[in-house]
Amino acid sequence: MDAERAGNVAQDTATALREAGLRATRPRALILELFREMRGHHSADGLVAQLNERGHRLPRASVYGVVEALTRGGLLSIAHAGSGRTLYELTTVPHSHFLCVTCGELTDVVCTSSSIPCADDTSVPGRVLEAQVIFRGICRDCDET
Amino acid sequence: MDAERAGNVAQDTATALREAGLRATRPRALILELFREMRGHHSADGLVAQLNERGHRLPRASVYGVVEALTRGGLLSIAHAGSGRTLYELTTVPHSHFLCVTCGELTDVVCTSSSIPCADDTSVPGRVLEAQVIFRGICRDCDET
């Protein structure tokens, strides 16, 4: 369980990075593994904190660079949570997000209707790369209070 | 044409503000009229610039307060453009947005399918107040280049 030894980058992680067209560096592997371990949505700043807790000190700017690279390589996806909060998550199947306006918690919403509305609508003024539905509302926890 | 004289608030603008449950102050009228004149999406910061060009000097913080109030009153709607950019637009019919990842331009997309996908899906973890579809892609202008 001490695969966290410095200099040691798990093979599959390194491979995943290279397959994404990225160099397999330690910070990148570290953060990718962190995402795989934790799941969910995390801000660059939150990652710095998580890494610190695990004894890895990475400067903010580097973490920002890493998540940018991982996103560019398609390994991470961006989920904007409003008010300047940029969250990242492991790229999986396309899905939507539910943002609680009270507590700010962001949850995945698995969309049962597979097609994205308007994606091929002629009123769309360009080539669509990605479409995202964001639901804003009040989550059950906050609603009960 | 010089309805811009200080202290003079156009009647219909004042009425619109009061109907929204807001006090009819000059900054609010100024900004609301600006939106009606310009259409489109604007950031709080952009509004400050626009107002300056027209000879109205309003401090940033006030503009932020005004758009917050207008949004609270339902006169403006928020359109998050990612990366911490919060844009405002006159509230009209519900619609989606197309964000060009190259130039950052935000355009309206009039959605022909009126229903919001998944809005009543049981997988949504709370009470939905609002749903927004955002398309990310490359607009025609940038695509041609």
Add this chain to the structure above:
DNA sequence: GTGAGTGCAAACGATTTGCACGGTG
């Protein structure tokens, strides 16, 4: 008259930039 809204300055958090060093391919 009273309180909401404004104006101003300064603080704030998230993200970005510039440059020298180090490790990957």
Add this chain to the structure above:
DNA sequence: CACCGTGCAAATCGTTTGCACTCAC
């Protein structure tokens, strides 16, 4: 061994906060 990515510090951007003053109601 060339170059991309990292580490570090400082700058920047959009937004928020605190407080005294003013104006709409």
